[in-house]
Amino acid sequence: MSHGTDLPARDHAAQxxxxxxxxxxxxxxxxxxxxxxPAAVVAGLVASAAKNHDIAFILHGDEALLAPLVARRKQLxxxxxxxxxxxxxxxxxxxxxxxxxxxxxxxxxxxxAVKKGEATVAVSCGNTGALMALxxxxxxxLPGVNRPAIAxxxxxxxxxxxxxxxxxxxxxxxxxxxxLQYATMGASYARNGLHLDRPRVGLLNVGTEEHKGxxxxxxxxxxxxxxxxxxxxxxxxxxxxxxxPGNRCDVIVTDGxxxxxxxxxxEGTAKLISDFLKEAFNATFLxxxxxxxxxxxxxxxxxxxxxxxxxxxxxxxxxxxxxxSHGSADATGVSAAIKLAFxxxxxGFNDRLAARVATAGRAGQDAPRDEATRTEATRIExxxxxxx
Amino acid sequence: MSHGTDLPARDHAAQxxxxxxxxxxxxxxxxxxxxxxPAAVVAGLVASAAKNHDIAFILHGDEALLAPLVARRKQLxxxxxxxxxxxxxxxxxxxxxxxxxxxxxxxxxxxxAVKKGEATVAVSCGNTGALMALxxxxxxxLPGVNRPAIAxxxxxxxxxxxxxxxxxxxxxxxxxxxxLQYATMGASYARNGLHLDRPRVGLLNVGTEEHKGxxxxxxxxxxxxxxxxxxxxxxxxxxxxxxxPGNRCDVIVTDGxxxxxxxxxxEGTAKLISDFLKEAFNATFLxxxxxxxxxxxxxxxxxxxxxxxxxxxxxxxxxxxxxxSHGSADATGVSAAIKLAFxxxxxGFNDRLAARVATAGRAGQDAPRDEATRTEATRIExxxxxxx
Numbered sequence: 124m125s126h127g128t129d130l131p132a133r134d135h136a137a138q139x140x141x142x143x144x145x146x147x148x149x150x151x152x153x154x155x156x157x158x159x160x161p162a163a164v165v166a167g168l169v170a171s172a173a174k175n176h177d178i179a180f181i182l183h184g185d186e187a188l189l190a191p192l193v194a195r196r197k198q199l200x201x202x203x204x205x206x207x208x209x210x211x212x213x214x215x216x217x218x219x220x221x222x223x224x225x226x227x228x229x230x231x232x233x234x235x236a237v238k239k240g241e242a243t244v245a246v247s248c249g250n251t252g253a254l255m256a257l258x259x260x261x262x263x264x265l266p267g268v269n270r271p272a273i274a275x276x277x278x279x280x281x282x283x284x285x286x287x288x289x290x291x292x293x294x295x296x297x298x299x300x301x302x303l304q305y306a307t308m309g310a311s312y313a314r315n316g317l318h319l320d321r322p323r324v325g326l327l328n329v330g331t332e333e334h335k336g337x338x339x340x341x342x343x344x345x346x347x348x349x350x351x352x353x354x355x356x357x358x359x360x361x362x363x364x365x366x367x368p369g370n371r372c373d374v375i376v377t378d379g380x381x382x383x384x385x386x387x388x389x390e391g392t393a394k395l396i397s398d399f400l401k402e403a404f405n406a407t408f409l410x411x412x413x414x415x416x417x418x419x420x421x422x423x424x425x426x427x428x429x430x431x432x433x434x435x436x437x438x439x440x441x442x443x444x445x446x447x448s449h450g451s452a453d454a455t456g457v458s459a460a461i462k463l464a465f466x467x468x469x470x471g472f473n474d475r476l477a478a479r480v481a482t483a484g485r486a487g488q489d490a491p492r493d494e495a496t497r498t499e500a501t502r503i504e505x506x507x508x509x510x511x
Numbered sequence: 512m513s514h515g516t517d518l519p520a521r522d523h524a525a526q527x528x529x530x531x532x533x534x535x536x537x538x539x540x541x542x543x544x545x546x547x548x549p550a551a552v553v554a555g556l557v558a559s560a561a562k563n564h565d566i567a568f569i570l571h572g573d574e575a576l577l578a579p580l581v582a583r584r585k586q587l588x589x590x591x592x593x594x595x596x597x598x599x600x601x602x603x604x605x606x607x608x609x610x611x612x613x614x615x616x617x618x619x620x621x622x623x624a625v626k627k628g629e630a631t632v633a634v635s636c637g638n639t640g641a642l643m644a645l646x647x648x649x650x651x652x653l654p655g656v657n658r659p660a661i662a663x664x665x666x667x668x669x670x671x672x673x674x675x676x677x678x679x680x681x682x683x684x685x686x687x688x689x690x691l692q693y694a695t696m697g698a699s700y701a702r703n704g705l706h707l708d709r710p711r712v713g714l715l716n717v718g719t720e721e722h723k724g725x726x727x728x729x730x731x732x733x734x735x736x737x738x739x740x741x742x743x744x745x746x747x748x749x750x751x752x753x754x755x756p757g758n759r760c761d762v763i764v765t766d767g768x769x770x771x772x773x774x775x776x777x778e779g780t781a782k783l784i785s786d787f788l789k790e791a792f793n794a795t796f797l798x799x800x801x802x803x804x805x806x807x808x809x810x811x812x813x814x815x816x817x818x819x820x821x822x823x824x825x826x827x828x829x830x831x832x833x834x835x836s837h838g839s840a841d842a843t844g845v846s847a848a849i850k851l852a853f854x855x856x857x858x859g860f861n862d863r864l865a866a867r868v869a870t871a872g873r874a875g876q877d878a879p880r881d882e883a884t885r886t887e888a889t890r891i892e893x894x895x896x897x898x899x
Contacts, residue, residue, distance in 0.1 A: 215720075218694055281784065292717060297723055306788060329771040332603070337768065364775025368783040380725065383609075383717040384769055385776045387752025392780045395668065395756040398789070403811060413801040423791060 147179040147202070148468045150461055153233035153243035154184035154213040156249025158451045161185075164248065165199075167194045167457025171199045171465075174458075178465055181231040183208050183238050203217040208232040212249050214450060218256035225257050234261045237443040243468035246435075246460050248448040253449075255293050255438060260349060262443040266434075267480045270294050270301045271440035272379070273447065274312050275386060280370040287313045288367060290379035291386045297378035302343035303350060304325060304480065308439040309374035309442075311479045316437075316463070317373065321355060325362030325372035327381060330497035335361065347376070354483055435460035437467065440480070444473045527573050535567040535590070536856045537632035538849055541621035542572035543599040544637025546839045549573075552636065553580045555845025559853070560586045562846075566853055569624050571596050571617040596620040602639050602838060604791035606644035622649045625831040631856035634823075634848050638837040643681050643826060643835075650831040655868045656742075658689045659828035660767070661835065662700050663774060664851075668758040675701045675710075676755060678767035679774045679824060685766035690714060690731035691738060692868070696827040697762035698744035699867045703860040704825075704851070705761065709743060713750030713760035716768060723749065735764070742871055755842045825855065828868070832861045 154161040161184055168180055179202045180377065182189055186207035193199050208229040212221050212506070225231045230249050235240040238261050247254050255271070264271055272290035279286040289309045290297065306324045326344055328336040333344065344361065351358040355401035359372045367375050367385060377385070404414035438445040444467050448460035467473070540556065542549040548825040549572055556568055567590045570577060574595035581587050596617040598785045600609050613619045626649050635642050643659070648668065652659055660678035667674040685693070694712045701710035714722040714732055721732065732749065739746040747760045755773060757833050765773070792802035792873050826833040832855050836848035855861070 161792050278783065280786075295717060327772060329683060329768055364772040364777075364778035365782075367776050368779045378719055381769055381772055384715060384752040384765075384773055386772045388776050389780045391753035391756045392777045393784060394753075395666065396781060396784050398668075406811070413803075415801075423794070501662075 127507055140359060147177055148465055149179050149236075149242040150464050151181045151233050151236035151245045151470070152183065152461070153229050153245070153247035153249055154189055154245065155208075155229040156213065156450075157249070157448070157457075158214075159453060161188055162192060163453050164457050165189070166454035167198065167452070168203060169196050169198050170454055170458035171461040172202055175462075177469075178202070178461070179207055180204070181233075181242050183232040183236070184211070184399040185209070185229075186398050206236070208233055212253045212257075216253055218248055218250075218252035221250070222260055225253070230254060230257055231261070234258055234443075234445065237445070238262055244444045244446060246446045246448060246457075246462035246464050248450055248452050248457065248460075250450075251292060251436075251447055255444065258438055258441055258443075258445045261447070262441040264440060265477050265480050267438050267483070268308075268440035270304070270440060271438055272301075272305050272308060272448075273436040274309060274439050275436045276316070277367055277375075277386075277389065279368045281373060283317050283319070285317060286367065286373055286375060287317065288375040288377065288382055288386065289439065290382050292379045292383035293438065295380040298333070299339045299342035299346055301378075302339070302376055303346045303491075304405060304440065304483070305376045306347045306356065306358070306374070307350070307354045307483045308446050308476060308480055309376060310354055312437065312472070313477045314355075315470040315475060316467060319373055321357055322374050323357045323359050323372040324351070324374045324376060325359045325366060327367075327375055327377035327385075328361040328363065331361045331363060332488050333361070343376075350483060354479065411491065435463040437463070439476065442473075442477075444468070459488045460488060477497060523769060535565055535895050536622075536853055537567045537569060537630040538852050538856070539569045539621050539624035539633040539636055540571065540849070541617050541633070541635035542570050542577055543596075543617040544601065544635065544838075545836070545845075546602075546636070547616045547817045549576055549840060550580060550665055551841050552844035552845050553577070553584065554618040555840070555849060556591060557584045558842055558846035560590055562848075563853060566590070566849070568592070569630050571620075572599070573597070573617075574809075581894075582798055594624070600641045600645075601639050604638055604641055606638075606640035609638070610644045610648055613641070618642060618645055619649070621834065622831075624794040626650055630659065632832045632834060632852035634834045634836060634845075634852050636840050636845065636848075637760055638838075639824075639835055640681060641861070642833065645832045646826055646829055646831075650829040650833070652798070653828050653830060653865050653868050655871070656692055656696075656828035658685060658692070659826055660693050660696060661691075661770075661824040662697060662827050663824045665755055665763075665774075665777065667756045669761060671705050671707070673705060674755065674757075674761055674763060675705065676763040676765065676770055677827065678765065680767045681826065683768040685727075687727045687730035687734055689766075690727070690764055691734045691796040692828065692871075693764045694735045694744065694746070694762070695738070695742045695867055696870045697764060698742055699864045700825065700827060701761050701859070702743075702775050703858040703863060704855060707761055709745055709748050711745045712739070712762045712764060713754060715755075715763050715765035716749040716751065719751060721749070726761055731764075738871060742867065746778070767778040799823040823851040825851070827864065828860075830865075830887070832856070 129475050154164045181204045183206050186205055189205050195204050210228040212228045212230045230247055233247055234257050237245045271293050273293045274289035276285040287309050289305050310322045310324055313319045328340050348358050352399050360419050362372055385423045404410050436447040446460050446464045449456055542552045569592045571594050574593055577593050600618045618635055621633050621635055622645050625633045659681050661681045662675050663679045664673040664674050664676035675697050677693050687859040698710045698712055701707045716728050734747050782788040784899045792798050797799050834848050834852045837844055
């Protein structure tokens with residue numbers, strides 16, 4: 124496949140972005156494939172529509188199911204177009220099958236609306252692997268990107284309350300040049316999603332000393348350090364697992380295997396402590412009264428660590444933005460994913476990201492700093508010709 | 512190097528184990544190299560000695576520093592021998608240097624006491640890489656073990672309150688046969704450390720479906736499944752990050768890179784939430800009163816998730832047990848590591864582990880079930896001849 128010929132209609136996106144309020148930003152939403160079914164998704168749209176007047180939806184799925192769900196919600200009147208798709212991608216479908224036979228599914232239709240420029244960002248609660256596979260073949264990779272990545276937000280000690288981590292599951296491996304692209308893309312996401320002028324990027328490893336870790340990480344360390352100036356980020360070097368929720372950096376770069384396990388470990392630990400906390404407050408009569416007294420404070424804590432509030436992995440490195448919501452997302456979760464999609468659409472994020480990747484690519488080709496950078500550019504070109 | 516010639520004096524260990532109370536169990540403790548210095552270590556010994564009359568210590572480090580610290584603690588009178596070691600392994604020392612020039616350090620002396628059979632288990636708060644390197648060259652690997660592993664305990668939803676995870680940082684990579692050995696060794700640790708008759712073992716991956724993950728994980732999946740009966744454990748298949756603090760299994764098997772990052776991510780997340788909780792209770796006058804009312808319950812929660820209470824990574828796969836305490840351990844942390852060392856010494860753990868590994872090895876050689884098992888046995892033998 125070739126790159127750079129059929130980018131999604133940028134003029135359309137630009138119009139939405141640069142005239143907020145004048146035109147509504149359209150989000151393409153997959154109604155099917157989540158664990159809680161289309162009712163939870165529609166409830167999420169309602170919550171978002173109620174809070175935000177600049178948003179509209181194209182909703183993809185079984186029209187016979189969706190039409191009555193949408194019709195009885197007056198907040199969605201005139202703001203939610205239903206697009207019929209007869210088939211559904213299930214959680215057990217293999218990505219390779221969906222890639223070949225995905226046409227006619229709500230997920231395919233959802234991505235296609237972004238490809239055609241009818242919507243700026245796509246949101247789905249469905250099968251992650253299938254969603255990435257369909258996004259890759261329909262939207263295609265940005266020129267210069269070898270492996271797209273999934274970026275997530277993570278509650279942290281930083282003033283803004285969140286860090287960005289990528290990749291958290293697009294691919295199970297990454298080479299040094301992929302890590303460099305993750306750094307560039309993650310920094311761009313942090314600039315647009317977290318409003319940080321010059322994000323601090325860290326490379327995840329088992330120690331902060333430069334001699335530690337796998338060979339590809341040591342190579343990536345030097346490549347990222349050499350690109351920090353061009354990429355407009357600060358490179359803090361190696362970081363450890365404890366820095367993911369910390370304040371040493373804003374963007375954590377890792378491979379999709381490690382990132383996915385770290386993400387699920389963090390979520391599992393937060394859930395465990397939250398459940399222990401509930402047990403602790405139910406333990407005695409006094410502790411129950413205490414819970415009542417501390418209700419407001421505890422609710423604020425709950426909100427800070429509630430994974431539903433940071434729901435939404437963003438696929439980076441494609442010609443269009445796709446937000447992957449948790450499969451088990453309820454209305455609150457879906458609404459959070461839509462809010463993220465809206466923010467990214469409004470900031471014109473994907474165009475900015477594309478420009479950054481292009482600049483990084485040109486910097487690498489025109490003025491290679493060392494052998495590593497030269498090798499990287501060559502390998503990316505070699506791969507782009509063969510991987511799709 | 513050859514195996515199987517100079518095992519540590521097992522008779523000595525067996526004597527301690529089988530006559531509790533009759534002879535004290537001796538723990539070898541490195542007083543130096545931790546972030547808080549020897550005073551914290553000595554305070555930890557005092558806490559352990561006060562709670563447990565069946566324990567005695569050999570303490571390694573600068574005698575001029577240690578003698579006055581020990582002399583003013585009457586709980587240690589007659590139970591703590593000081594062994595002078597003029598040098599200290601620092602946190603920044605490279606393992607390769609320590610391997611070559613480690614003689615005369617307190618860490619070397621600490622491990623040597625186990626090698627000589629004077630103590631049953633060694634405990635150190637020092638540099639992990641150096642401790643593993645010295646343990647490898649002084650104690651040597653158990654016959655049949657390719658890569659030793661570090662196992663940690665992890666707060667979980669299981670009835671006993673903890674899961675075992677390994678490897679959490681002995682090596683940055685692992686092959687399929689290493690994963691199989693980790694499963695065998697982890698199950699043995701869970702039987703002796705957590706008193707589970709038939710531990711459930713899970714293999715950490717990015718999904719539970721059998722087609723997911725890296726090639727070596729798919730191979731390991733089949734090898735571990737085939738060895739579950741011999742190894743006296745139940746294999747639950749692939750598990751995810753969320754299962755590390757969960758109750759789907761008791762033992763989580765992973766490579767040292769992923770395990771180290773998961774461990775530190777979990778610790779960092781727990782610390783973040785704990786700090787947020789403190790902030791929440793300090794937010795208002797009412798919430799401060801609430802905190803007072805809930806004090807007992809909150810202290811119980813704190814205890815359940817306090818990383819100091821589960822302090823101690825255990826090195827598995829060597830001719831002798833070594834417990835690595837956190838570098839930043841205070842008296843509570845050191846005491847927890849010593850308690851773990853004592854429990855393992857009392858159960859005769861290392862002899863049992865050696866027997867399990869030997870059985871697994873024989874099972875693989877005498878009655879290979881399939882090609883994978885045969886290949887594994889061959890590769891282990893090939894490696895054991897070359898890696899040391």
